[in-house]
Amino acid sequence: MASSSAQSKPDSKATDNKAEQTQATQQKPAAADMDHDEFEDFKVEDWPEEETEAAQNGGETRHLWEESWDDDDTTEDFSAQLREELKKVNESKRR
Amino acid sequence: MDTIFNEFGVAMTRRNGYELAQTLNPELSDDMLRLVYKTANHASIKDLLKRHIRANTQHLPHVDLDEIQMWVDVFHCYWKTCGELLAIQDRSPKASWVKVYEAWKELFSALHRGYMSPKVELPAWTIPCLYIVGKYLRVFAMNADEERSNNPNQETTETNFQDDLDMEADKFVWLRDCGVQLNRMFTLCLNDRANLMESRKWGIYNVANLLFKTYFKVKSPDLCKNVLRAIIAGRGDMPPFEAIPKSQRVIFKYYQGVLEFLDENYPQAEEHLTEAWNLCHKDALRNKELILTYLIPCHLVTTAKLPSAKLLEPYPRLQQLFLPLCGAIKKGELHAFDLALQEGEDEFVKRRIYLTLERGRDIALRNLCRRVFLAGGFEPPKEENAQPLRRTRVPLDEFVAAIRLGSQEKLDSDEVECLLANQIYKGFMKGYISRPHNMVVLSKSGAFPPTGV
Incomplete structure (x- = not known):
């Protein structure tokens, strides 16, 4: 049989667990190598508000993102490097 | 077979669409598949199905002969699909995913007729059947395409004269056909004129999602826009999105x-x-x-x-x-x-x-320029206890050196000037370039707007 849905399907007519298992192992992975951006079927059709991602952090999303610069980095090192570099530039100019 | 129709009868009685759809689930264990397929042969299957369906719906007066006949057609296709699936399990030489796909597509047509025929007018609570049909139509189509690409020689006679066709386009013959079928399904849901509570319109999002997946897979995401347009055009006469x-x-x-x-x-x-x-x-x-x-x-x-x-x-x-x-x-x-x-x-x-x-490179560049600015330190204070002011006049050479350092490229100062002008233009950096002095003059208040300096 087909599809990636072996693991994602909640219930099947085959209630016999063993039968299900053999089926799963024998499945031809024909459609396993899906497109990278293909969404998986959810295990359930719907879920309560508290199981949504938004509810996990009390609707707070700010901590998910951070500023794109880094002040912890030793600016001193960089200044030194920069001074070094400037010296080189100036020297090459004088030459 | 008995189990399937018991469940069918229960679902019909409860008017539970999801339970009903489960009776059409083609993903069965090998044993189940064999059991279903071997209960009858081509000659006897229709009568058998009719008996089963009648027996399990006789207490439902609204299920008339026309509807029973429609379900017989649907389950006949289901039975044929099971046979083709079984052939694949048994590695029969005649087995093919194309046959599975074709049998399943016929099932969809039978169901489609059920919705469209004025004699049957299948009620909207049954639309989960469409979901499961659509879902496996895609799975079977993808398997058929896969099979096709694994056995390129089988069809040479047929495709020889099409050699100049784009090979990439050729990869999704069945999935493209599946897209056409799903589009039919979408229209079937969208154009239902029944009162909203009893409308197939509740199915549009599920079918739209199947279409999106299909169009992305065949690398024609633009086709999705037709689907979106149709949904937006019908807005106001649609189930509220929050209710989906x-x-x-x-x-x-x-x-x-x-x-x-x-x-x-x-x-x-x-x-x-x-x-x-x-x-x-x-x-x-x-x-x-x-x-x-x-x-x-x-x-x-x-x-x-x-x-x-x-x-x-x-x-x-x-x-x-x-x-x-x-x-x-x-x-x-x-x-x-x-x-x-x-x-x-x-x-x-x-x-x-x-x-x-x-585009992240601009932000990296902004951060590099910001570091040049910070490395410049502060102006000597003019009076005691005054707030220290950052040095806002930065020699262009410092940026040249820093950008050369950062990019490890030998950029000349004109190129660097150009990069800086771009930064200013895009609002990453506030200030101007003073060419006569070879200086970059940065704003005293917020030279790098959102970053706090």
Whole structure:
């Protein structure tokens, strides 16, 4: 049989667990190598508000993102490097 | 067979669409498949089905002969599909996914007739049957395409004269056909004129999602726009979006977001993707990963912000994908940024995020310039106890040196000037370039607007 849905399907007519298992192992992975951006079927059709991602952090999303610069980095090192570099530039100019 | 029709009878009595749809589930164990298929032969199957369906619906007066005949047709196709699936399990020489697909497509047609025929007018609560039919139509079509590409020789006689056709387009013969069928299904739902509570319109999002997946897979995402347009045009006469199950909403919002993303409408993309993210089930890791794959580049462009370590923690793949770039952006290491972009190029292109991520270079450059500014330190105070002021007149040479250092390229000062002018133009940096003095004069208040200096 087909599809990636072996693991994602909640219930099947085959209630016999063993039968299900053999089926799963024998499945031809024909459609396993899906497109990278293909969404998986959810295990359930719907879920309560508290199981949504938004509810996990009390609707707070700010901590998910951070500023794109880094002040912890030793600016001193960089200044030194920069001074070094400037010296080189100036020297090459004088030459 | 008995079990199937017992369940069928129960579902019909309860008017439970999802239970009804389960009786059409083709994903059975080998034993079940054999059991179903071997209960009858081609000559006897129709009578058998009729007996079963009659027996299990006789207490339902509204199920008339026409409807029974329609279900007989549907389950006849189901039985044929089981036979073709069994042939595949048994590795019979005649087995083929194309036959499975064709049998299943016939099932869809039988169901379609049930909805359209004035004699049957299948009620809208049965639409989960369409969901399951659509779902497996896609699975079988993909398997048929796969089989086709694995056995290229089988069809040479047929395809010989089409040799000049694009090979890539050729890869999805069955999935394309599936797209046509799903589109029929979409129209079937969309054009239902019945009162909204009893309308097949409740099915449009599920079918739209199947169409989105299909169009993305056959690499024609633009076709999705027709679907979106049809839904938007019908707005006002549609089920409220909030009333649709969350699984359908998340998938719909994800694809809507990705479509805006591909059109470079980042604010809209971010809105849809954020909605998908917020609604998504907390344990659906793979889907959350997919949402983030687009939300992260989107957020980078709209707000110049990066994902936190906490956000990426559960997703090693995303870490691998984004962390090198993020590190380079933070430190303003242009060269490292270029390398990381190059390193991930294949993946980025495959996921269609390369061009968006490329814009991160401007932010890396902003951070590099910011470091030059910070390294400049403070002006000697003019009076005691005065607030120290940062040095805002920075020699152009310092930027030249820093950018050469960061990019490891021998840029001349004209090129650097151009990069700086761009930064000023894009609002990353406030100030102007004084050419006579070879100075960059930066704003005393907020030279790098959102970054606090």
